[in-house]
Amino acid sequence: MERLRQQAEALLTDALRQITAYPELHRLQAGLKQALADLDGPMRVAIVGKLKAGKSTLMNAFLGEQKVPTGATEMTFNVNWFRYAETPEITVVFKNGQQTVCNFEELQDLTIRNSNKGDFIRNIKHINVGYPNELLRKFHLIDTPGLDSFYEVDAKNTLDFLGIGSDEIEKWTMSAAGDADAIVYLFSRTLSEYDLSVLRRFHGGVSQMNATNSIGVLTRVDDYFPQEQDAIGKARDIIDSTANEQAVLKKLFYTIKPICGILALGAQTMTREDFALLKRIAAFPAEILDRSVWRKGKEAFITRSFDTLPDFPVKEERARLAGKLGMYGIKLACDKIREGVDYEGVKKYLFEESGVEHLRQILISHFGNRSFIIKLSKSLRDLQKICFMARQGVSGKASEHVEDVEAKIASLIAKRHEFRELQVLRLYYEQALPFNEQEVRWILAVTGEWGGSIFQRLDMPEGAAFEELQKQAEQRMNYFQKKARTSFFMNRQAQDAASTIADSFALLLQHLKQINSF
Secondary structure (H helix, E strand, O other): OHHHHHHHHHHHHHHHHHHOOOHHHHHHHHHHHHHHHHOOOOEEEEEEEOOOOOHHHHHHHHHOOOOOOOOOOOOOOOEEEEEEOOOOEEEEEEOOOOEEEEOHHHHHHHHOOOOOOHHHHHOEEEEEEEEOOOHHHHEEEEEOOOOOOOOHHHHHHHHHHHOOOOOHHHHHOOOHHHOOOEEEEEEEOOOOHHHHHHHHHHHHOOOOOOOOOEEEEEEOHHHHOOOOOOHHHHHHHHHHHHHHHOHHHHHHOOOEEEOOHHHHHHHHHOOHHHHHHHHHHHOOOHHHHHHHOHHHOHHHHHHOOOOOOOOOOOHHHHHHHHHHHHHHHHHHHHHHHHOOOOHHHHHHHHHHHHOHHHHHHHHHHHHHHHHHHHHHHHHHHHHHHHHHHHHHHOOHHHHHHHHHHHHHHHHHHHHOHHHHHHHHHHHHHOOOOOOOHHHHHHHHHHOOOOOOOHHHHOOOOOOOOHHHHHHHHHHHHHHHHHHHHHOOOOOHHHHHHHHHHHHHHHHHHHHHHHHHHO
16 A cells, blocks of 8 residues: 555656646646645545434544534534644634634534624634544544535535535535545434435535445434333334335445444443432332333423432433433443443443444444545545546646646556455445355455455454465455456456456465565
């Protein structure tokens, strides 16, 4: 991958030098500069979804702190871009290109609509938030306004940021700075027609959304409680049925996972005082709590009197717990306390049950293992679009230079094996490749879906004998070479995919032979 990075850097640097003397190509120059800056930067992951899908709650759960404002009303007004920084910092980027630095404590006032800084906020393009969180070393996380916001400008801000706004062609001429490399799409309860219409636009639009760079998330699963005692299990059933009914989802998402953001955040911020309150509730028999507390719902839990239950927490204490954990979280915590689990154990259990840690690991493994190639692919294809638009407005030497830059980009994409592998993965997730279960397993392994070690890429146990690794690599290379040559009933793209995977095993075999030569 380092060799590819060097080639890309050389290409972009040379292209920028080539067009510097042409001011009419300023947008292409900006795109090249941004692509260069992005080579070594973290992957950019946008959290996207409808109003009240739980985007800000998930952001807080990822960060482990209440940093993004949430509430019963529409809160997020601008695109908020979270990056790693040693000390908390905020930079506001305005639509006219100007910037200003603000105190971190001002984030909520800058973000929510009912702020007293209305005119100031309306001129904001996005907010850069620097924060010392380890996940932000790997990814830039972008919190976005609801796609179906009551306020049209909010939805437009999000769609424009993702490159699928109404003025798509103009967006092609802009730098890749405002586009995400990957998307986490949130929906609650079920996918609405609006969700599906947005996803179709993603799939066919300039955002390049597909299963290699997109994950679906069913949020707010605690809403299924108390009608469903196993809220997470119910969510998994809904995901299965939804995926079966909507074939487009299998083409768009690498996976769809259920999460409970409020439970994840509550688990991470739970205090010992909160735990003491939970213990007082858990002291009552499970059947009494089920009949008199859980089934009554959140509002009754907070507001009603529990005079028949001595030492039951008072209203203010119950409101604090419900706001922090939700009713489902309180019930799960009480069940564990009744089993004798201590404070740290309950926190760990609730966080695991929330699904957020599993989602975070998927981000790291699926995106992280190939973040560079996904980022570079996105940058180069964005540059191709900028080149296309640039050629429409220039002539002479400037046009020739643009064509040359465009040809070099196309050549790099065509020649580098990493881009061919990424295309195979995309076709697989779009269910466009007629391979059997064993072939698919080999394909996913060798392309790094389960990790980058030799053992993982050959789907073999750690410590397998070197001779066996070499034997398997050679056998699978020969297998896919033969499949590419003799599978008359496969279409051209399936044959090309088989040839690409044969080359993947050939490169792996070459690497093994080099190791053996030492």
